[in-house]
Amino acid sequence: KGSNEESAPSVSANSIKITDITQDGETLTFAITSQKSSSSAGVCVFRTYEDFDWLQQSLLSQEDVPGLLGVIFPPLPGKPLPSTSFTQAKALKQFGFLALGDEWKIYCKALELYLQQVAAHTTLSKSKALSSFFSSTESPGKHRGKKGIFKRLSHVMEEMRKEGHKDVDKFFQSERDSCTHLSVLFKVSTEKFLDTVLTKQKLAVACGHFSTSLHLVCNHDNPAAVTFSKICLKLSDIIEAVKVNFEKVSDNDVSSMGLALDLESRYQEAKKEMLFRRTCKLVELEAANRNSERAKPNKKAIMEGVQKATQKEFNLISSVAKKEIEQYHRARVSVLRDFLVSWCEKQLSTAQETSALFSQHLEACRGFVV
Amino acid sequence: MPYKTLILCSKICDGMNAYMAYKVTTKTSLNLFNRNEFTVKRRFSDFLGLHSKLASKYLHIGYIVPPAPEKSIVGMTKVKVGKEDLSSAEFVEKRRSALERYLMRTVNHPALLKDPDVIQFLESTELPRAVSTQALSGAGILRMVNKAAEAVNKMTIKMNESDAWFEEKQQQFENLDVQLRKLHASVESLVCHRKELSVNTASFAKSAAMLGNSEDHTALSRALSQLAEVEEKIDQLHQEQAYADFYLFSELLGDYVRLITAGVFDHRMKTWSKWQDAQVMLQRKREAEAKLQYANKPDKLQQAKEEIKEWEAKVQQGERDFEQISKNIRREVGRFEKQRVKDFKVVIIKYLESLVHTQQQLIKYWEAFLPEAKAIA
Numbered sequence: 094k095g096s097n098e099e100s101a102p103s104v105s106a107n108s109i110k111i112t113d114i115t116q117d118g119e120t121l122t123f124a125i126t127s128q129k130s131s132s133s134a135g136v137c138v139f140r141t142y143e144d145f146d147w148l149q150q151s152l153l154s155q156e157d158v159p160g161l162l163g164v165i166f167p168p169l170p171g172k173p174l175p176s177t178s179f180t181q182a183k184a185l186k187q188f189g190f191l192a193l194g195d196e197w198k199i200y201c202k203a204l205e206l207y208l209q210q211v212a213a214h215t216t217l218s219k220s221k222a223l224s225s226f227f228s229s230t231e232s233p234g235k236h237r238g239k240k241g242i243f244k245r246l247s248h249v250m251e252e253m254r255k256e257g258h259k260d261v262d263k264f265f266q267s268e269r270d271s272c273t274h275l276s277v278l279f280k281v282s283t284e285k286f287l288d289t290v291l292t293k294q295k296l297a298v299a300c301g302h303f304s305t306s307l308h309l310v311c312n313h314d315n316p317a318a319v320t321f322s323k324i325c326l327k328l329s330d331i332i333e334a335v336k337v338n339f340e341k342v343s344d345n346d347v348s349s350m351g352l353a354l355d356l357e358s359r360y361q362e363a364k365k366e367m368l369f370r371r372t373c374k375l376v377e378l379e380a381a382n383r384n385s386e387r388a389k390p391n392k393k394a395i396m397e398g399v400q401k402a403t404q405k406e407f408n409l410i411s412s413v414a415k416k417e418i419e420q421y422h423r424a425r426v427s428v429l430r431d432f433l434v435s436w437c438e439k440q441l442s443t444a445q446e447t448s449a450l451f452s453q454h455l456e457a458c459r460g461f462v463v
Numbered sequence: 464m465p466y467k468t469l470i471l472c473s474k475i476c477d478g479m480n481a482y483m484a485y486k487v488t489t490k491t492s493l494n495l496f497n498r499n500e501f502t503v504k505r506r507f508s509d510f511l512g513l514h515s516k517l518a519s520k521y522l523h524i525g526y527i528v529p530p531a532p533e534k535s536i537v538g539m540t541k542v543k544v545g546k547e548d549l550s551s552a553e554f555v556e557k558r559r560s561a562l563e564r565y566l567m568r569t570v571n572h573p574a575l576l577k578d579p580d581v582i583q584f585l586e587s588t589e590l591p592r593a594v595s596t597q598a599l600s601g602a603g604i605l606r607m608v609n610k611a612a613e614a615v616n617k618m619t620i621k622m623n624e625s626d627a628w629f630e631e632k633q634q635q636f637e638n639l640d641v642q643l644r645k646l647h648a649s650v651e652s653l654v655c656h657r658k659e660l661s662v663n664t665a666s667f668a669k670s671a672a673m674l675g676n677s678e679d680h681t682a683l684s685r686a687l688s689q690l691a692e693v694e695e696k697i698d699q700l701h702q703e704q705a706y707a708d709f710y711l712f713s714e715l716l717g718d719y720v721r722l723i724t725a726g727v728f729d730h731r732m733k734t735w736s737k738w739q740d741a742q743v744m745l746q747r748k749r750e751a752e753a754k755l756q757y758a759n760k761p762d763k764l765q766q767a768k769e770e771i772k773e774w775e776a777k778v779q780q781g782e783r784d785f786e787q788i789s790k791n792i793r794r795e796v797g798r799f800e801k802q803r804v805k806d807f808k809v810v811i812i813k814y815l816e817s818l819v820h821t822q823q824q825l826i827k828y829w830e831a832f833l834p835e836a837k838a839i840a
Binding site for chain 2: 274278281285289300307310312321328331422426429437444447448452458
């Protein structure tokens with residue numbers, strides 16, 4: 094059960110790395126190394142997705158954390174589905190960019206980021222569950238605690254009505270509006286970007302076919318035929334280089350921009366969920382106010398008690414939420430910046446490599462005697 | 464004998480009339496022509512007319528006559544890449560390029576270049592209107608007719624191939640046809656995907672622009688808008704590259720497939736068959752004359768002797784024709800094989816130049832974007 098321990102040394106967020114992943118049937122096991130902020134000694138633990146899920150649930154159900162509902166919880170990626178049980182198409186639909194990349198590389202990166210975000214959070218980093226996650230030799234997920242009792246965003250009519258409930262605070266109303274609008278746009282952008290990546294991969298495959306076909310043009314009967322075969326082989330090499338370029342470019346896309354867009358989308362959802370929790374508390378508060386006003390004398394004291402408690406909870410949540418939102422805005426810009434810079438640098442480097450390679454081919458072909 | 468003849472085709476819309484005409488400009492240093500540079504106006508049907516004349520003159524003596532430009536723009540794999548809109552810019556450009564390549568191939572052929580029909584086509588201001596295009600629609604009908612005749616003949620002709628070269632060459636050409644078609648299909652697939660990528664990139668660019676507009680953080684907003692612009696430019700590059708894929712490779716491969724299905728080997732078989740038939744006929748005539756020796760019909764005998772002379776001449780002609788077409792084909796195939804290497808080399812170099820250009824543009828765009836991304840704070 095999660096409760097805060099101020100004295101336990103916390104894990105250094107930057108030191109967290111997922112170094113390895115092994116697959117045994119349907120189960121994926123992640124090797125995670127980390128260091129405590131107080132020492133340089135590294136610790137390595139092995140965790141499955143159940144353990145991550147346990148961690149997230151533990152964080153969500155912490156008691157004794159004032160205004161916990163106002164925290165924007167770092168989003169945990171969905172449960173991984175080994176390729177034995179799911180087709181590529183289904184995986185793409187479920188995970189988007191996280192389904193791409195060799196050997197779960199991108200998915201691991203997303204999990205790693207999740208752990209780093211939790212460890213860097215002022216409130217969540219103090220959770221006992223977190224330190225247990227990083228140090229316990231046993232798999233913590235085996236002992237399931239109580240599940241988070243928070244209202245998750247669902248599409249039930251009741252919930253949707255609450256989502257649109259007018260706010261009492263201009264700051265929060267504006268945050269809710271922009272959140273809704275922006276999260277739609279980011280979702281669309283993520284999908285469109287994914288489409289471009291998939292098409293680049295198709296192009297790589299098509300180049301592969303073309304290159305292979307050129308190899309088959311083989312004839313050594315006379316000098317002209319020999320020369321023609323040589324030319325076709327040359328072209329085959331060139332097309333192969335085009336293919337490799339597409340693969341590199343799409344890898345760059347996935348590992349930086351793709352991951353960034355995916356992370357941004359999921360984090361916006363997390364923010365939306367937090368705002369919704371607060372809105373639900375607001376609805377609860379307004380109901381408590383009404384009950385208190387209309388209460389018969391014999392119930393009045395109780396209702397006023399409820400109203401006061403609810404008001405206090407709501408204020409706590411709002412104050413935590415405000416800080417969280419400000420932190421969120423700062424962090425998100427910084428994260429996006431890093432990914433955009435990384436993406437740009439990678440694509441620039443690839444373009445420079447490829448340009449040099451094509452130029453070499455060009456010189457060779459110009460000197461080719463026919 | 465080095466010379467330079469360059470033909471440029473550009474379209475002119477004849478405002479008053481409903482047809483498309485093409486400006487054919489020839490630049491040459493050859494004495495065959497009256498001037499060094501001249502321009503004429505030609506319609507598509509004129510090109511078909513020229514091809515029809517050349518085919519009827521040269522195919523049957525073993526020249527590889529460049530096939531007429533295709534009437535339809537539907538690729539050989541019958542994949543419709545865009546609507547078949549006769550007035551669309553893409554269609555006109557495809558046709559213009561095909562006509563230009565057709566003429567260049569024709570004048571690169573040393574014998575065809577000297578042909579009076581070719582010279583007239585390039586030089587004369589007025590050309591007698593080609594007979595209805597239905598009758599001349601491209602290599603299509605010509606091939607159909609040839610193939611029909613060949614199909615019949617193939618069933619009846621069993622040629623004693625004394626020359627292994629022809630048997631091997633025919634086999635090679637058949638293999639080449641298969642290989643080229645496969646390559647052509649690969650390239651069409653490439654072109655198709657690149658066009659798809661262009662569409663996807665443009666779509667992503669739009670969504671990034673919308674993000675830029677809605678984003679509150681100023682520097683991030685600007686970076687996203689810049690990103691949208693970069694993606695739009697990259698989309699442009701994809702389109703240009705798709706054109707290069709298509710006009711360089713797809714069309715080249717298509718041309719070559721059409722070139723080698725022109726059917727010279729079948730004409731040689733027909734020529735051989737004609738020679739054999741003449742020999743059979745000569746034999747019959749000799750037998751008939753021998754019979755008449757004892758029939759005491761002096762008129763008929765005289766006629767028989769004359770017929771023998773006639774068929775002896777035909778046999779000799781048949782043998783000469785066969786030797787000539789065999790010689791021509793050997794020479795044509797040699798020329799074809801040399802030309803093929805040159806054509807491919809030229810195309811590959813152009814393609815590499817386009818690839819290098821694309822990468823250098825990309826480098827420029829990314830270099831320009833990097834400071835924008837770094838400026839986000």
